[in-house]
Amino acid sequence: MSAVRLYPIFADLAGRSVLVVGGGNVAERKVAALLETGAIVCVGAPVFAQRLVAWAENGRISLISGEFAEEWLDHQWLVIAATSDAAVNAAVAAAAERQRIWANVVDDATLSSFQVPAVIDRAPLVVAVSTSGAAPVLARLVREQIERMLDPSLGALAALADRWRGRIRGRLTDLGQRRRFLERLFQGRVAEFVRRGQIAVAESTLTRELDDAAVTPAQGSVVLVGAGPGDAGLLTLKGLRALNEADVILHDRLVSRDVLALARRDADLIEVGKEAGTHHTTQEGIHALLLEHARAGKRVVRLKGGDSFVFGRGGEELEFLHAHGIAFEVVPGVTAALACAAYAGIPLTHRDHAQSVRLVTAHCKASLDTLDWPALATGRQTLAVYMGVAGLERICAGLIAHGRAGTTPAALIENGSRSEQRVVLGDLANLPQRARAHAVKSPALLIVGEVAALGAQLHWFAAAPLGDAPEPTALPRVA
Template identity: 70%
Template sequence: MPAMKLYPLFADLSRRAVLVVGGGAVAERKAAALLAAGAQVTVGAPELTPQLQRWARQGRIAHRAGEFAPGWLDYVWLVVAATADRALNARVAELAGLQRIFVNVVDDAELSSFQVPAVIDRAPLVVAISSGGAAPMLARLVRERLETLLDHSLGPLATLAARLRKRIRRRHPDLAARRRFYTALFDGPVAALLRSGQPKQAAEAAEQALLVAPAAATGSVVLVGAGPGDPGLLTLRGLRALNEADVILHDRLVSAEVLELARRDAERIEVGKQAGKHHATQDEIHALLLEHAKAGRRVVRLKGGDPFVFGRGGEELEFLREHGIPYEVVPGVTAALACAAHAGVPLTHRDHAQSVRFVTAHCRDSLDTLDWRALAQERQTLAVYMGVAGLDSLRERLLAHGRAASTPFALVENGTRANQRVVTGTLANLPERAAAHAVHSPALLILGEVAALADRLAWFGAAPLGGAVAAVRQLKRPLPPQEAAIPLRRLA
C-alpha cells in the first residue's frame, strides 16, 4: 500500500484572513466555500464576476483591485490561486511558500501545498474526500455515492451529542461505558426520532437515557472471519464488530488493510500462528479471551478466512461456553472460495467436478489422518490449506492411491491481494513448479480437473505462471469455436 500522500486536516478559518487571487467563476466558487467556513475573504483581481461584486458591495468580502502584488500575502493564513495564468499562479505559490503560508493552486497539485477536498456537509459533521490532487473527479464520484448513504439527520444528531457531551462524560466516566452510551445514542431510538423529523422528542429521549443508571459492563467475544486479505471481502457485520471492539485478537495472516478498518483506539494483539513459529499457543489465546471478556470488554477474535474452516473457531466457542462468556460468530469468506474465484477456477463444474473437499496438510501428522483413497478419486476438487511445505508428500500419496499424474493444479499465493500469484501445472510437477517460483505462505492449492481453467478464465492480477495449458486438452467438454481460437496465456 502506498503511503498516505496528504495529512488530513480540518482548518478553523473562522474570522481568519484568507486571500483568493483571481476574480472569475472558479474564484467565486472558492470564495463561497471560504465564506461558508466563516473566513474573512479578500479577493484580489483587476475584475470580478457580478456575484463577487455584489459580495464586495455588501461587505462580505474585501476587494484588492489590480494585478497581484507580494504585499497581498501579508497577515493571511491561507491563499487560493484561482487565475487562468499558470505563471502567475506559480509566483503566488512561490511567494506564499517563502512566508510559510499554505496555498492551493486550483487544478495544479504540483504547485499546491494543500488540496481542497470534495465535501459532504452534515454540519457539524463534515466528511472530506481527497485523491491528493491525482483524480479530483474520482473524489467527487465517491462523494456522490456517500451522499446517498449519510442521512441528513446526522447533523442534528451531532449537534445534540455536542450539547450533551459534558453531561455524558460526567455520567459515564468509564470510557467503555461511555462508548456504549454513544453507540445506543447514535444507533437507537434517538437517531430514529431525528430521522423521522421529531427533534423535540429525540432530545427528550436523550435526556431520559442520561437518567438511567449505567449498566454494569458485560464482556463478550465475537469470532469474525476476516476473509483472505482483500478488505472489500469483509462482511458488513464483520466491519461493525471491528468498529465496536475494545480489544482485537488477530491472526498473523489478517491483512493490514482489514485491521485499518477497526476502531483506532481498539487494542490490537497479534496471536497468529505460523508453521514452526507460534506467537501464542491456543491455551494462551483462550486465556486472553477470558481475561479481556471478564474485564467487561468487547473482544473481537479476528481470524483469516472463516473461523469455522480450519480456524479452531469451534474450540474457542467451547472454551467460552464453559466459562460463561457471551459470544457470537460472524462468518468470513474462506480462502478456498476467495482464492479460487480470484484465480478464475470454479471449485465445482457440471462437466468436471461434482464435489469439493477442504483439506489441511500443514504437517505430516495431519497427512496421516486423511482418507487418501477418497481424496484420489477423479471428478472432484481438492482445496488444500497450509500445504506449501508438504507438497512432495501430497503428490506421493495421491499418485500412490490412483490420482492421475496429469491432474491439473493451481497454486494461489496471496490470494485476493494486490500481489496475488497463480502457479499452474500438473500433479506430476507440483513440488518442482512451486519451488521454481518460490511459492510461500499464505498459499492455497486447488487440485483437480477444474484447475486447468485458471489459464483461460483468470481475471485478477497477473496472468498465471503457466504449466497447466496442456491439461486443458484433457477437459472432456470441448471449447466453443470462438474460445478455441483464443490462445492461452503462457508464462513459464
C-alpha cells in the same frame, strides 16, 4: 508517479485572514465558501465581479485593486489563487511558498500546498472528499453519492450530542461504555425523534437512556469474524460492522493489512498468529486473552484468516467462551478454498470433471498420517488442501501411490486474492519440482483435480499462471 497523499485536516478560519487572488466567478465561489467559515476575506484583482463589489460595500470582504504583489500575503493564514492567468497563479504559489503560507491554485494540484475538497455539509457534521487534485470531477461524483446517503437531520443530531457531551462524559467515565452508549444514541430512538424534528422528545429520551446506562455495568462479548484470504473486498458487511465496533481485535498473522485498516482507529490490535514451527501465541494464550478482555467489559473481535470454522479452531474458542459464560457471535468469512480457487479461475466443481469437493488440512506430519488416502485418491473430485506447501511432496506421492494418476492436474495458489497472488500449474508428478523452482511459500492452497487445468485459460486476476498445465482429462459428460 503516484499522487501525493494528503494529510486530512479541517482548518478553523474563523477570525483569521485569508487572501483570494482573482476577481471572477471562480474567485466569487471561493469567497462565498470562506465567508461561511467566518474567515476575514481579502480579495485582490485588477477587476472584480459585481457580487464581490457588493460584498465589499456591505463590509463582508475587503478589496485590493491591481496586479498581484507579494506584500498582499502579509499577515495572511492562507491564500487561494483563482485567476485565469497561469503566470499569476504560479507567482502567487511561489510567493506563498517563500512565506510559508498554505496556497491553493484552482485546478492546479502541482502548484498547490493544500487542496479544497468536495464537501458534504451537515453542519456541524462535515464530510470532505479529495482525490489529491488528481480527479476533481470524480470527487464531485463521490460527494453526490454521499449526499444521497446522509440524512439532513444528522447535523441536528451532532449538535444534540455536542450539547450533551459534558453530561455524558460525567456519567459514563469508562471510554468503552461511553462509546457504546453514543453508538446506540446515533442509531436508536433518540436519532429517530431528531429525524422527526421532535428535539424536546429526543432530549427527554436521551435523559432516560443515560440514567439507565449509568447504572448498567458494561457487558463484554466476543465476535468470531472470518476475514477471508486477504482481499479486503471479501470481508462481509457484518464483519466490517464488527471491526468498527470492537474495542479489542485479536488477529491472526495471515489477516491482511488491508483488512486491519478497516478496523476502528482506536481499537487495540493484538497479533496472536501461529506459524508452523513458530507459535507466537498458544491456543491457551488466545483463550486467556479472550476471557481477560471480555470480562473487562470489552467488545472483542477474534479475527481469523478465511473462515473461523474451516480449519480455524473457531469451535474450540466458542466451547471455551461458552464454558466461561461469555456471550459470543460468529460472522462467517470466505474460506480460502472458495476465494483462492475463484481468483485463480479454477471452479471447484464442474459438470464434466468433478462432482464433489474435499477440504483437507496438511499443516503438519501428524495430520498427513491421519488422512484417508484411498478416499482422497478417488477420481471425479476436487481436493483443496490447506497449508500444503511444506508437505507438498508427500501429498502428491501419497495420492499417486493410492491410485491417482501422476498426470492429474494440480495447482498451487500463493497469496490467493491478494495483489501478489501467484498460481503455479502442473500435475501431481511435477508440481513439487515446479513449486521449488518458483520458491512458492506459505500461505498457499493446493488444488488437485481435473478442474485445476482450467486455470490456464480462465485466469483473470493478477499475473498469468506459471507452468504449462495439461489439458483436462477427457471424461464423458454427465447427463
